[in-house]
Amino acid sequence: MTTALPDSSRAARPSILTVDDDPGVSRAVARDLRRQYGESYRIVRAESGAQALEALREIKLRGEEVAALLADYRMPEMSGIEFLEQAMDLFPVAKRVLLTAYADTDAAIQAINVVDLDHYLLKPWDPPEEKLYPVLDELLTSWEAADRQPVRQVKVVGHRWSARSYEVRDFLARNAVPFRWYELDETDCEAKRLLTASGCADADIPVVVTTSGEALVQPTDAELAARVGLTTTPSTDFYDLIVIGAGPAGLGAAVYGGSEGLRTVLVERLAAGGQAGTSSRIENYLGFPDGVSGEQLTERARRQALKFDVEMLTTRKVVSLEPRGAARVVRFDDGSELSAHTVILATGVSYRTLEAPGLGELTGRGVYYGASTTEGPSCAGQDVYLVGGANSAGQAAMYFSKHAKRVVLIVRGDSLERSMSRYLIDQLPGPGNIEVLTCTEVVGGSGKDHLETLTLRHNKTGETTTVEASWLFAFIGAAPRTEWLDGTLARDDRGFVLAGPDLLTDGATPAGWQLDRPPYHLETSLPGVFVAGDVRSDSVKRVASAVGEGAMAVTLVHRYLERS
Incomplete structure (x- = not known):
């Protein structure tokens, strides 16, 4: 001792x-x-x-x-x-x-x-x-x-292979809300006791019991956020700056906006961090020689933004953007509006879904998009399949290798060289349980209550193989999801937002541009609206560049406000 x-x-x-x-x-x-x-x-x-x-x-x-x-x-x-x-x-x-x-x-x-x-x-x-x-x-x-009373936690009761149960756990974890998971099966008596005490039945799952003892039956993200202490309502209806999206670019913009005296509100649909927030370990970000998890980086940035009095709204989905005189107005899916002098779009990109037959109905029940680190311990001793050849897939492979018996990385191309950073390629052989299948695609999947099998095809020989699998995580493509900007902002043929020099055709300003100057570097086709990070056309898909663009956008916001 x-x-x-x-x-x-x-x-x-x-x-x-x-x-x-x-x-x-x-x-x-x-x-x-x-x-x-x-x-x-x-x-x-x-x-x-x-x-x-x-x-x-x-x-x-x-x-x-x-x-x-x-x-x-x-x-x-x-x-x-x-x-x-x-x-x-x-x-x-x-x-x-x-x-x-x-x-x-x-x-x-x-x-x-x-x-x-x-x-x-x-x-x-x-x-x-x-x-x-x-x-x-x-x-x-x-x-x-503190009053030294026992710590109370949010409790989540659900089934392992319930898609909504997974979404609730992922939402709470990504928003850093402490909770305890009670899996409803034959061995977990406490889960059944919680359901009985709350007056709920097995069919009501997921059930979330808040720290005040309130039972929420199959709550929406917005209901959940409001009950666990996340901010969903703005304190006023007009700001200097609205930042849409709380990934690295949005957090960078919010921190710099708040620190430079702009009344700033950060609006996020799901959880801060974006795709980077789910990365198990980022090793090429400046200032972190031993690496940093996406969650840690996100939490530090979130606290930094709050330090500078930035308001952060969660579970608010923006569905439109329009000019109204000197103001820029965003409308939410519930019909409410928020106005500001300027807007920074930092909505990032989403992983594309796998179109293979049988996988759509298994989303959240063995098929996941992104790292989904809440599922890591559940994969212990099993095979995990990952689809993708970029850094996010490599980071996930290293993470899951600590839990799974075997990690299989499925890559459509013939190598990882063109899409993954060298440091990750060099790390993959280290754990000894990571396999890389090149020239391979997932063409099918099946399962009753959850994923049970995958069908793989070699895209050069055409040979197909069916394997037993309960876990599939996909990291493919980058969809900007900017359909809600139709008719408002100029975008490229893939939906990414055009800005600055990319808007100029033969030196001419974009159609409808009414100012006597060309757009600033990160300014969109609507004056006073800027774009940063992955959603910008031809952006560099890296955390550092996204944070840098967020900071740069705030500098251009100041320039815009000075000349307005």
């Missing part, structure tokens, strides 16, 4: 406990904690989950409190998440921090779902004045202000 428990004269102080199986790291964490918090808190150190739990039991028996728990994720015998889950039974309101040596989306998703994680901290945390103390200061202030 390597706990350090002070004498009884200081027993009234609440404790901060840290556990790490590396003695050097464990001592370093405790040293930094004592230096900053030793006067007000008892610092307890352990080198295994079992030792840490024993220390917590002693503290519990003495009637003392624990303010915070810092646990290393990858420990033998008991992981950090497993430790935190057991620690919650003893000290349910203690703040929980997970430490890891590199970005691990699976750890974050599990921790959000299982232990209501308060923060996810990458090692090393040096200097602690920048990376450790600000995080703990905020958590400890929150703990001291």
